[in-house]
Amino acid sequence: MDNAAKIFPASLDSLEPIRDYVSKRCEVLGFNKKKTYGLCLAIDEIATNIINYGYPKAGIGLGIIEVHMADDARQLTVTLIDTAVAFDPLAHLVPNQDDMNKPLEDRPIGGLGILLARQNVDEFRYERRGDQNCNVFVVNVSS
Amino acid sequence: MGFNITSEITEGVAKLTLAGSLDSSSASMMQAEIQKVAAQSPTALVLYVSQLEFMSSAGLRMLIFAKQKLGTTVQIYIVQPQGQIVDTLQMTGIIHSVHIVDNYPA
Numbered sequence: 001m002d003n004a005a006k007i008f009p010a011s012l013d014s015l016e017p018i019r020d021y022v023s024k025r026c027e028v029l030g031f032n033k034k035k036t037y038g039l040c041l042a043i044d045e046i047a048t049n050i051i052n053y054g055y056p057k058a059g060i061g062l063g064i065i066e067v068h069m070a071d072d073a074r075q076l077t078v079t080l081i082d083t084a085v086a087f088d089p090l091a092h093l094v095p096n097q098d099d100m101n102k103p104l105e106d107r108p109i110g111g112l113g114i115l116l117a118r119q120n121v122d123e124f125r126y127e128r129r130g131d132q133n134c135n136v137f138v139v140n141v142s143s
Numbered sequence: 144m145g146f147n148i149t150s151e152i153t154e155g156v157a158k159l160t161l162a163g164s165l166d167s168s169s170a171s172m173m174q175a176e177i178q179k180v181a182a183q184s185p186t187a188l189v190l191y192v193s194q195l196e197f198m199s200s201a202g203l204r205m206l207i208f209a210k211q212k213l214g215t216t217v218q219i220y221i222v223q224p225q226g227q228i229v230d231t232l233q234m235t236g237i238i239h240s241v242h243i244v245d246n247y248p249a
Contacts, residue, residue: 012168016144019164019197037197037227044199048167100236104210104219112235113200119234 003070010051010063010082015044018067022078025069029076029141038120039078039139043067045113046080046089046135054084054133073141075122080135087133088126089114144196145169150176157185157213158247162194170201174208181212188213189247193223203237210240220247 006021008014019040026036047065055063066081094115099108118124123138146169147162157180165173180188188209192198209219219241224232232238 012166015166015168016164034227034230038230040197041199041227041231044166044197048199048201052167095235101239103215104207104237104240105215107207107237107240112203115235116200116231 002072003068005066005068008065008067010055010065010084012048012051014051014065015047018047018065019044021067022069025071025076029071031076031139031141035139039076039137042117042120042124042137043078043080045117046137048113049087049089050080050082050084050133054082054087057085058083060084071141075141076139078137078139080133080137082133083131084133086128088128089117089135090124090126094118146172148172148176150180152180152183152185155183155186156189157181157183157187158189158191160191160194162196164197165195165202165205166197166199167201170205173202173205177205177209177212185213185217187218187220189220189222191222191247192228193225195225195228198228198231200235203231203235206237206241218242220244222247 008018022043023036023040050065063082063084068079070077092114094111121137122140125136127134144163146164148159150159159176221241221243223245
């Protein structure tokens with residue numbers, strides 16, 4: 001088991017550094033480009049929600065996002081921890097098949113990010129621990 | 144990596160060239176370019192994206208914004224997207240509303 005963690009300011013300028021931090025770990029683990037990209041995309045989407053909605057709704061000017069990574073021979077687990085308002089991405093509706101078939105101009109804008117977060121990792125979990133939101137992304141090493 | 148975007152209008156066709164990472168921190172740059180070209184009422188929107196390495200849902204929202212801003216009859220062409228970006232368009236169904244092409248004009 002290998003563990004690492006880093007704290008980032010909850011600002012949009014942190015999105016690329018967060019993706020870089022995670023993708024470096026993926027590189028060490030020998031993940032291919034598709035798997036690395038999918039994980040980074042999933043994390044980017046949830047981090048964006050935390051920055052754009054979570055902390056502003058909590059009335060917190062500049063919060064933080066902790067990025068924790070743990071890996072073993074089977075999987076890499078990345079956990080984003082924030083102290084913004086409680087937000088369970090799994091409790092929110094994502095676009096359904098009807099929405100998917102709509103012309104672009106009629107597409108609902110909401111929910112696309114959460115859809116991408118859920119679809120681009122092997123497992124996505126949400127936990128509320130005290131005043132913390134924990135968004136957990138799991139990618140299997142061998143998938 | 145950052146994000147770069149340039150735009151031009153040639154014979155009524157709006158051409159945007161995107162490179163780097165299109166995420167929520169850079170989407171406003173794309174929105175500004177769409178608004179700029181929309182003022183000239185182009186007949187088509189062509190996105191040259193071979194150098195675009197990353198696109199989140201913020202980029203998808205820009206495609207929806209472009210369609211709403213330019214009008215439903217204006218076709219959107221995406222030239223040489225990288226595989227992962229095609230996957231994202233596929234996963235969200237947006238691929239059905241745009242044209243993925245190797246070259247524009249063909």
